[in-house]
Every structure is written in C-alpha cells, then in structure tokens.
Amino acid sequence: MINRSAFVPIRHQHLEMYYRVPAWVAREEDEYKYTICVAENVHRYYNDETVPREVKAVVTMVNAFPHDNPFLRIVEPVHVYVCHNPKQEEIGWRIDDKLYILVLHHSCLENMYITGVVDG
Numbered sequence: 442m443i444n445r446s447a448f449v450p451i452r453h454q455h456l457e458m459y460y461r462v463p464a465w466v467a468r469e470e471d472e473y474k475y476t477i478c479v480a481e482n483v484h485r486y487y488n489d490e491t492v493p494r495e496v497k498a499v500v501t502m503v504n505a506f507p508h509d510n511p512f513l514r515i516v517e518p519v520h521v522y523v524c525h526n527p528k529q530e531e532i533g534w535r536i537d538d539k540l541y542i543l544v545l546h547h548s549c550l551e552n553m554y555i556t557g558v559v560d561g
Contacts, residue, residue, distance in 0.1 A: 447518045449481045450550060456531060458547045461522050465539045466500055475500075477543075477557070479550055485557030495549045499533050500541060508535035 448463035465476040475487040475496065487496070506529055521542055524530045533543040 445476070445478065445484065446482050448478050448521070450478060450545075451522055453531075453544055456544065459531075459544055460547065460550050461533075462543045462545045462550060463521070464496070464500070464541045464543050466541055467539050477553060479554040479557065483554065485553045487557070493549060493553060495545060496543065496553075499543045499545065503529065503533045503535050503541055503543070506534070508537075 445463075445465070450460040450462045453459040453461055463478040467474050467476075472489045473492075475492045477485050477487070477496065479485050487493075489497075506526065521536050521540065524534050524542070526534065531544055533541060535541050
C-alpha cells in the first residue's frame, strides 16, 4: 500500500503557475472516486458529480495514453513526478491503475484546497 502522505503537489518545472498534483482515481460500483492531494497531508475527495471540470478533463486526456510505465515497477514518490512521455508533460500521466500525476493550474488547486470535501 502506498503511503499517500509521502506525496505533495510540486511546481511544474516548465509551466508557470502550474503544479504536478498527485491524484488517486478508483472505480467504485458505478462511479469514479477521486482523492486529490492539494497540499502536504491535505487531501480532497470527490465523485463524478463533484469533481472539478478541470480535473475530469485532465484525467480523460491522460487515460487516452497507454499507462504501462516500464520505469516505475515500484512506486516511490521521488520518481512519480518525472514524465517519461514528452507528449504528456503538460497534461499529466498515469503511474499505475489508480495513481495519476495531473498538471493543474494554481487556481484549480487553490479552489480545491478551499472548497473541497475534507473527508471521504
């Protein structure tokens, strides 16, 4: 089991005002559940109806790419922030079946911090 507290949003190395944001997306029954790390040890919880449009759009784009990442057989926080596909560098990428790194604007991240659901 991955220790989610080890993950934090970090600034994107090329895009000003954008962050690489850890998110866990899991299908439960007939909908998706989203757990998004908005700050150190701060997570917000959403479902299909409550997740911000920006997040849903990025997840959809990321899912259009194959996600088998041969560089990450063991998921460690230090490695997940590096994108190995240049086409995804400004969108986001998938680490495994549930863990994503989403490239989100500061305003989206801040809005989730302020208004998101605190406990799942």
